Amino acid sequence: MSKNSETPVKKAAIVGIVGRTNAGKSTLVNALVGEKVSIVSPVEQTTRNSVRGIVADPRGQLVLVDTPGLHKAVGPLGRLLNGMARASSAGTDILCVVFDASHAPQMEDEGWMARVARERPERCVFVLNQCDRKPVFETMYRDSWAAAMRDSGVTPDWFRISALTGDGLPALLDRLFDLAEPGPALFDDDIVTDYPxxxxxxxxxxxxxxxxxxxxxxxxxxxxxxxxxxxxxxxxxxxxxxxxxxxxxxxxxxxxxxxxxxxxxxxxxxxxxxxxxxxxxxxxxxxxxxxxxxxxxxxxxxxxxxxx
Ligand SMILES: Nc1nc2c(ncn2[C@@H]2O[C@H](COP(=O)(O)OP(=O)(O)OP(=O)(O)O)[C@@H](O)[C@H]2O)c(=O)[nH]1
Ligand SMILES: [Mg+2]
The missing domain is CATH 3.30.300.20 (K homology (KH) domain)
Structure with missing residues (x-):
């Protein structure tokens, strides 16, 4: 065996973190990066820009793109943010849809499911977040997806996590690296974000x-x-x-x-x-x-x- 084939091939991927406002997308990005790169609050529309958080480990590099959450648009800024939220799934290698599993699915969650069924991203994971809170509405989310997917042929992996406590994050990260393709790092490994x-x-x-x-x-x-x-x-x-x-x-x-x-x-x-x-x-x-x-x-x- 040649020396080269023993060297693990590094992977790289851009991961779009999308979902309804308040699902916990920014909390998840911060937890995966291990540092705060994106602000968090219980108020809707907290994130107003695409904020990139960078995860570097021996397997390679993931660029997590945190995005404004989809919400009932009010006013010109609300419409602008929803536009950004919808555009954010374009140009990503892996789509990561985050749901707040401590609440029943809402219109915006079903909107994301319909979009996944329609656009059929090649690589997609569904994340049920806030599982530290009870009850967890997992069945309702799975039923909503069963209704939305029809014959889309998309079969996302589901993960139960808590971005707050860190439960379930290693398994999610493993899967994201599995899905990533071999490729060069997009950013220096020692930065956590390129946000101005x-x-x-x-x-x-x-x-x-x-x-x-x-x-x-x-x-x-x-x-x-x-x-x-x-x-x-x-x-x-x-x-x-x-x-x-x-x-x-x-x-x-x-x-x-x-x-x-x-x-x-x-x-x-x-x-x-x-x-x-x-x-x-x-x-x-x-x-x-x-x-x-x-x-x-x-x-x-x-x-x-x-x-x-
Ligand atoms: N209990 C619990 N609370 C969480 C969890 N993840 C996020 N939160 C809380 O949920 C609220 C919203 O979190 P954010 O990370 O700001 O949500 P977001 O999806 O980025 O929201 P937008 O930026 O408005 O789209 C905050 O008060 C977080 O502390 C979790 O896993 N468990
Ligand atoms: Mg946010």
């Missing part, structure tokens, strides 16, 4: 604000990093939080500025750790009516066009 730093900082600030805001306001805030002033080992970052209406400005700021203060105090240490420099944030709230229709701002936030 301005967008990453804005997302962490938005995550902290979402933890303090409820109901309609979260969907109407947009966060943009305006400037990063770098000194030796220190970054001063100017951040603008856009709201849609004057009444929302006070809600975002909070009594005596407490929401902004909370967001700053929670985000600064996390960002300092993430980038290995001391990060100081300056947060401003600005009313910009219909910012979600403003192409310049949407581009600045990475929701449209080329990334900043």
């Amino acid at each position: 730093r301005k967008l990453a900082i804005a997302d962490v600030v938005r995550e902290k604000l979402l933890a303090r805001l409820f109901q309609e306001v979260p969907h109407e805030i947009g966060v943009a990093v305006k400037d990063i002033a770098e000194r030796k080992g220190e970054w001063d970052v100017a951040v603008t939080v856009y709201v849609n209406k004057p009444s929302q400005k006070g809600m975002v700021i909070g009594a005596g500025g407490r929401n902004l203060k909370y967001a700053r105090k929670a985000a600064e240490p996390e960002l300092s750790e993430m980038f290995g420099v001391k990060v100081r944030l300056e947060l401003w709230v600005k009313v910009e009516q219909n910012w979600m229709k403003n192409d310049r701002l949407l581009t600045e936030m990475g929701y449209k066009g080329a990334l900043v």
Whole structure:
């Protein structure tokens, strides 16, 4: 046997992580990467960009593409995000559809099943997430798929996991590497994401604000990093939080500025750790009516066009 044939062939694949909003896609990506690359919250439409997380191990490299979750579209941003969600299955080698198994299947879950049956991706896995919560509606998901698949001929593997506790993740990862084809790594093995730093900082600030805001306001805030002033080992970052209406400005700021203060105090240490420099944030709230229709701002936030 030649020396070459004994060397294990490295594999590579782009894995599209799709599913309904709040299924736990970003939590899963972070758990598989082993580091936080994508923000998480109980609020719908948390993820607003395609965020790539990179898993490198001796078997090769998986590029996990976290995407905005499909939801009942409200307003121009909602429609934009749903468009991104639908487009996200294109250009991937493996499609990984994530369901929240602690709730019965909803319209958006069945929408993904119908899409899989129609588009027949060559490689596809179905992930029942949140199995640490009881009851688990596995049978209902399998029945919905049986109704959707008809004669599509697609037979996805099913996995029961908890992205929160890590249960079931090694088996899922093994399967993803099985499905991956031999090929060169797409990114350096020592990076966990190629997400631009301005967008990453804005997302962490938005995550902290979402933890303090409820109901309609979260969907109407947009966060943009305006400037990063770098000194030796220190970054001063100017951040603008856009709201849609004057009444929302006070809600975002909070009594005596407490929401902004909370967001700053929670985000600064996390960002300092993430980038290995001391990060100081300056947060401003600005009313910009219909910012979600403003192409310049949407581009600045990475929701449209080329990334900043
Ligand atoms: N108990 C439990 N909670 C989970 C699990 N996975 C995610 N969650 C929670 O579910 C909520 C939504 O998680 P995300 O990862 O933000 O969901 P998402 O699918 O990325 O949502 P969008 O970005 O809005 O599409 C968060 O509060 C998570 O902590 C899980 O396996 N078990
Ligand atoms: Mg998400």
